[in-house]
Amino acid sequence: MEKHITVEGTTINYFLKKSKRAKRIIVYIKKGGIVFVTIPYFIKEGMEEEFLRKKYKWIVKTKKNYIKTEFTKDGVHLDDNIINYKKEALNLVTTRIKYFNSFYNFKFKNIRIKNQESRWGSCSTLGNLNFNWKIVLLPQSLSDYIIVHELCHIKEMNHQDKFWDLVSLKIPEYKKLKKDLIARKLL
Ligand SMILES: [Zn+2]
Missing domain, CATH: 3.30.2010.10 (Metalloproteases ("zincins"), catalytic domain)
Known part of the structure; x- marks a missing residue:
């Protein structure tokens, strides 16, 4: 599903997917800066918005770097990628x-x-x-x-x-x- 949020005047478009296998929110930024967000089933849709808002600065920076990064429930991102x-x-x-x-x-x-x-x-x-x-x-x-x-x-x-x-x-x-x-x- 295509969604977007606007933070500080900048709109971030992203594709949202719910997953049975995902254990945490996954933000995946592909080449060209396309943002994919996967959320586990146990997280209510819309919850990712607040999360993305908090991570806004990181997303803007990362869009330039195309890094796949996972976040724990507490929003700590794992740099293993x-x-x-x-x-x-x-x-x-x-x-x-x-x-x-x-x-x-x-x-x-x-x-x-x-x-x-x-x-x-x-x-x-x-x-x-x-x-x-x-x-x-x-x-x-x-x-x-x-x-x-x-x-x-x-x-x-x-x-x-x-x-x-x-x-x-x-x-x-x-x-x-x-x-x-x-x-x-x-x-
Ligand atoms: Zn040199």
Whole structure:
């Protein structure tokens, strides 16, 4: 059933479903920001409105991130779905690094996926490559840019011309992508 609530002048449309199996209210935000709400049978329809109202700020923020999150009866949300995104991110990064490094042939140690607040990726002096799990939410052109950027730091630990020359071998349009990435705030 299609429903909506309006909070602080912003309307949130959502699809409501009652479920026999659900044990808690589930808010599922799909790509494109479509909101699905599943409520257990023992919760009266309409009860979700108050709940969504309380979680309004979270929903608006999450609509941009497409995270599936479950809530307990008390409204505490369980972040275990980030674990799935981390797995997905590791898959993506590993595959793309393999692809790009068949060209570069750099020696790195480990690939790690982190829950960083302010960075898309980093390269440690020990040769570890770190990436933000949110990389999976980006278009591939941008995630490839981040991956190649960090990979090239294995060879050039700076942002001087030599470094960008290396990046441009595989990502010739890196200047544009770099700008796109800055324009895209990391939530
Ligand atoms: Zn860098």
